[in-house]
Amino acid sequence: MRNAIWLVLAALLAGCGNNTPARVSAPPDPAKGEIHFEWAGPSETVMLVPVHINGQGPFKFVLDTGATLTCVNEExxxxxxxxxxxxxxxMGAGVGMVGQIxxxxxxxxxxxKASAEDMAACALxxxxxxxxxxxxxxxxxxxFLRPFRVGxxxxxxxxxxxxxESTE
Incomplete structure (x- = not known):
């Protein structure tokens, strides 16, 4: 359970410096930027979205509006x-633990259809x-999410x- 709380509290992840992508793009019409997500986990409490990294994928990422940084599994x-x-x-922090990431x-x-280029992430x-x-x-x-209008x-x-407005 303690490790599960680490995931939930990934909100406290932060790095030194600017971690915003250098360039972002997305369609202006929200309907053209729609992506289906799936529910997972106990009681379907986790939203998984398909993500492509460096042209490969899709990979299943948790939509985590509480995480400061996008993070990739070490594997x-x-x-x-x-x-x-x-x-x-x-630095990463969770219940009862703090450490470098x-x-x-x-x-x-x-x-x-939303993309970001040249961005920092963490490996966990x-x-x-x-x-x-x-x-x-x-x-x-x-x-990743902040430059976009998210629905x-x-x-x-x-x-x-x-x-x-900031990406137009």
Whole structure:
């Protein structure tokens, strides 16, 4: 249970420096930026969205509006050979634990038609989540979501990502 709380409290993840993507793009019309999500986990409490990283995927990421950074499972980081960000340090905190996290560079991350280029992320061991019966490749955090207008339609199980004024 303690490890599960680490995932929920990934909200406290933060790195030094600017972790916003260098470039973002999305359709201006929310309907054209719709992506279906799926429910997972005990009592279907986790929203999973399909994510493409550096042209590969889709991978299943938890939509985590409480996570400061987008995070990639260590196994996926190794499979995609995602490089570390030299000189950048991150801190992770959860219930009863605090520690440094590995910051990595993602060349491109795409969710539906919304994309970000040249962004920082963190690498975490998410194997504890796998033991709960949820196949998770990462967490989609605020540093990806923030530049977009985000909508969630729970009845249709649709996430929409469209341009906000700052990306127009």
């Amino acid at each position: 996926l980081r190794n499979r995609l050979s995602l490089p570390s960000l030299p000189g950048r340090i991150g 590995s910051l990595i560079k993602i060349e491109s991350l795409r969710v539906g 061991d998410l194997s504890h989540v796998q033991r709960l019966g949820v196949k998770v490749d990462g967490l989609l955090g605020l540093n 969630i339609d729970f009845q249709r199980e649709v996430l929409s990502l469209s341009r906000s």
